[in-house]
Amino acid sequence: MNNVFELRGEMNSSKPKKNRPVPQLKGLKIEVDTIRKFRNQLEEIKQFWESEKYLDGALVSIHYKRVIPKSSRVNRILGTKSKPSSKFICGAKYDGFDENNIGKAHIITYYISIEQLTDTIQLLKFLENITATRFEDTATEKKVRELKPFFKQNVYSYSEVVQGLVDLKEIETFSIEKESINENGNHMISFYKTSTNLDCLFEKLHIDPLNIEKIDEQTYVFSKHDMSVILQEVPYLVSMGLQDLNEVCPIQFQISKPLYELKEIPDPKDEPVIGVIDMHFKKGSTYLDKWVDYKRVTSDEIELEDNDYEHGTRVSSIIVDGPSLNPHLDDHCGRFRVRHFGIGASGKLNNSTALKQIRDIIEDNLDIKVWNISLGSEFEVSRNYMSVQGALLDELQFKYDILIIVAGTNKPEKIGNESYRIGSPADSLNSIVVNSVSLKKEVPSYARKGPVLSFFIKPDVSYYGGTVEEPIQVVTASGDITQTRGTSYAAPWIARKASYLIDKMGISREVAKALLIDSAAGWGNQQKFDVGYGVVPVSIDDVLQSKDNEIRFVMSGKMRNTEIYTHRLPVNLIDGKHPFKAKVTMTYFPKCDRYSGVDYSCTELDVHFGRVYEDKKGSFQIKSIDANHQGDDGIHVCYEKTARKTFRKWDNVKHLEEKVNERSKDVKAMTEKGFWGIKINEKERQDEKYGEDIDFGLVITLKEIHDENRYTDFINRCIAHGWIVNEINIENRTAIYNVAEEEIEWD
Template sequence: MNNILTLRGKRFTQEPRKNGISGVKVPANSLIELSHLKAIHQSLLKVRTFWQEINLLDGVLLSAYYNKIIAKSNRISGYLSSTKEIPNDSIVGAKFNADKDKHIITHYVSRELLDNTIVLSENVIHLFNDTFPNGELTDKEFDDKQLFNSLPYEKYHLSKTAFRAILRDSVFIEKFDVEEVSQSEIKNAIVTFYDVNTNIRVLLEKVGIDISTANILDNTTVLLDEKYLNLVYTKIPYLVAMAVEDFSMLSPDDFKIAVEKIEIPIPSPTNEPVIGVIDTLFERDVYFSEWVEYHDMISDDIPKESRDYNHGTAVSSLIVDAPNLNRNLDDGCGRFQVRHFGVALQSGFNSFTIIKQIKEIVSQNTDIKVWNLSLGSNDEIRENFISAEAAVLDEIQFENDVIFIVAGTNSSTGRKKIGTPADSLNSIIVNSVDFENQAASYSRQGIVLSFFMKPDVAYYGGGNGKFINVCEPLGLGQVAGTSFAAPLIARKMAYLIHIMGLSREEAKALLIDSAIGWHRQKSFDNRTLIGNGIVPINIKDILSTSDDEIKFIVFDVSEKYHSYNYDFPVPISNGKHPYVAKATMCYFPKCSRNQGVDYTNTELNLVFGRLSNKKGETIKAINNDAQHFDDAPGYIREDSARNIFRKWDNVKHISETFTPRKQAKTILNTDNPQWGMSVRTIERLRKRDGEGIRFGVVVTLKEINGVNRIDDFIKLAQLRGWLVNQLQVETQVEIYNKLSEEIVFE
């Protein structure tokens, strides 16, 4: 077996975006029609009429209904535009239609801007009608510069830019309208309102709702009881972006009664890494209690039952001592210490309170890098927005160097969608498989926001009549559920970060890459249950690779639009590269819950492959991704870019297929026969959220003839200035122990 390598010492080159001048174009075979321009205009008039009777807000909310899933570059640029702002800056929400094939994007704009847009729309219609008497304009006519340069824009109080922008918008827009949420049966709800630049308490007081500061999460999200919720639905339904039940029942786990007292000898803890656990309560009278620092976050005024200690104690027992409790799942990671925060009872939990508690807990325990969260709601996630709990986890992970391992939640009544907070994108979501590597019968299904692949990975959580051994307050328990698969993954992540010295980005990429292998799950239904695959049991199987493979990890920071490194010296044999390749990248983007289905603010696009000498193509991508090349072949639809190249996803995996018939690759650039990696940063908003975002990439090169060329690669990499380190478990453990020694000064 070969060790995995880390390549350090050669930073990626950073380049700003080159803003080439490109004219406004419409897709091929587009037809701009006068009748459609008039229909859009009428929808704007209807929106204005709606808001004329409502003076609660300074501005107005209106939604643009698109005719497809729209790329950022094809969002409206003529309608709702002014010299002071662009329409993209006024977006406060985004969702898909019922069939999930069209965007509905909500804007908050001034009343003056709406009036100006209506005037602009009317002028465009007049000019179009006078210029194109047949009422139609083809894409070829739209590209006719001479035609558009000759039009009398001043007569219609228009500029050429505004006229063409409105015409182009009409190719993608169906209509404008006002979205109103329908009343639900929810009694107590976490309600998120559209951001309308008004203090949320002041806004709600205007309609007779007086809430305390304790019930406010941020300036758009509040906790409301049934009485106030009815007021909202009656008086201001157009302001509600989303609402979810607050009190959550825990997703059911399969527990068997504790059968015997556990008397496993266990030494005292020394310098082991600490994993944070946020769960139900912990019973101090267990054999491993010295390994757990417990904090009870439930008020003493609330009665606690014995069952409230089962789940949390069981989860912490796996993190501390899983290999002794389950010999068949000995991962080689040893024991871990736990800092356990009891925030929930078995009867259920108040989501709003826990959200606030998690923020406080993480901020006060900055030494903890890996957090286990095996609490999950029995309710299903929503289609068009991320839950408030998951959004807080994503925010915490963007702002802090931590990672959450979250259980994928369970179902006792057939397949259901996963429950919150398993819709957190930055977290690693873990589902269960039984010991025959089949998705457990209780596992629930992703995906999230109709696109993001969750869960991330699967692991052994019991099932099919077989169980995981845990320590409960009364002794040995046998359990099954994603709650008990998650802590076993948390152990591996903590080992990779603390013992092996990897960043969380590298550790997450390596873990997911180990689950994928060379044969990624092709069945969509199976992937919604086990994500990228099943993580190997032993940590050495994650930290090593077969003799015919070279696996290396690179880490860097995106500081500008284009980060690249063209200096990966893949060994050559007989004038060719005898390899197939794959790469997995992870990063932790800032996310915006108020953007709905367009949740991630930043896209990192990964390209890896041989250097090319073809004009406009620096790298021959192993997955043929040419989205950002100068000579990109034609228009790539947004839905295709998302589904094929995982655009906007924070986990990227690109791969070639490996078959015995694979042929060696020719050298494309004889002057520089290296391989290159390119990472391009795309912003959805104009806030530069991607500046300084860190990424980790795991690359695997498989020699098609089975030859071990790792020594050649190491020598070549060192000659080109790379600092190459082999991740050897024994060496890293020794380094960790040395670094953890206390130095006593005399």
């Protein structure tokens, strides 16, 4: 087996290109009747908002014809001469879904002034008139270009007319959107960000502020009565709504089969600490007491029942002593200490209470780098917006250097064999979400599935969480050892591995996440919305080592400017050819915006990896192994749907690989020295530079197709070309960790 190693060296960066996007007239064909239809729709919308007493301005939704990239969204329509329309976006969702639950087209909502709406209507009147009188009822590229001199003496410039026509060609219709909400029970409602003061709004609607629970600046919990008032009077202000029925609960199935086996383990020393946020841990009744630092967060005024200790105790028992309890799942990670925070009572937990407690717990314990959360909702996540709980976990991981492992939630027994989407907070983008599989790697009946926001692959990975035939052994609150199953008991195993990589091996969380996903993906695995990228290997050795015919190395760094790259990876050359197939996994932790709906992740990192070649201009380029041309110079058309499906655009996990089979052949070197290269491009959905200095982690694997071991040769070539190589030797790093954790007694 070959050890994984770190490759360190300086990467070049490119300053952002300041070229303004030019409206593309190519393929333009708009009928005058279409423009007239749009004008009539906007005039009706204006009439509605002018008579509306609760909002100063107008909310206007554009139904696009497709999943629309940022570059093709309207620029002048609904905007102003000085500000593009993108400045006024306040929400995004999908308009319908295909057979795979993937969104068909965007609905983007804009908050603008009545003056802007009037200006857009005037522009459409002009476009309607000129299309009828000058373009013979149809505006085309040729006709518009031929009429360019006409605009020099007109109220609208040629560029405005071109931009307006180009904007219209992507639009299906204009509307005022109203969120569909089930009116049973209490609800958590999020409002669009507008100029409306929500406290004043509630007062006008005669809603008692004492009956409202505030979650954040735009999100509140209302009673059934108050919610009905809102939906009657101001339904257009509601951007998102979800039930708040004390829905957060432990994710578990119980198999009543106690084994009554008593165990003893050594006292803890300096083992890494994993944070657990769960129901409560029973102190004084298990052999795990010295390993678990239990902190009750639930108010002392609430009386806990015996069952409130059961789920949390079982979860922490796997983190502390899982391999001893389940020898067939010995991951060689050792034991871990646990700082266990008990929240909730009577088997459930109020959403808003959980949000505040989770935030406070994590922010008060930033010394813990890995957290396990096996709590979740019975309800399915929305296909159009992130849950409040998932968004909180994403925010905390963007702000702090932590990694949260989340159970993929279990299917309620009443659902049966029907497909059922995962529940919050398993929609968290930055977390590692873990589903369960059997020992045969089959998906159990209780497993739920993604995608999240009709796009993001969730769960990320799967692991062994037990089935009726093959249960997981855990410690109960009474101290017995029993058998159980559920995603709750798959997640802690991944938390153990993540802590081992981060706390013991000294690996960054970005690389640790990438290693776990890469090890699960293997070669030739296809991402699936029930198992994610695959099943993580049992032994940590298989995460940190590769086969003799593989070279696996990791790289990490920060984004600088909008592009970083290197063209000097000295991949082995044999008679002018490279005897390798390659795969790459990259992860990063972006800023996310729940109020942007399906456009949730603010930053995109796009990775290219492959052979370096010299183009006709004498510049070095990268022939990416997945034929990715996004961001390359020249004409390379890549539609948004393709970019998302093929290259995972806007996903914070990128996994690209070449096919490997018995017909695989060597590939010819494209330069004399046979260098390969890496390029990472950064894009922003909003004007803010959230991706500036964002950390990323890369795992790169080269598979020798003739089964030769070229590990040492590759390392020597890297050193010769100025790279720093740090081998991740498990024994050496464990020894370093043990020495670093020793207490020094001063004389």
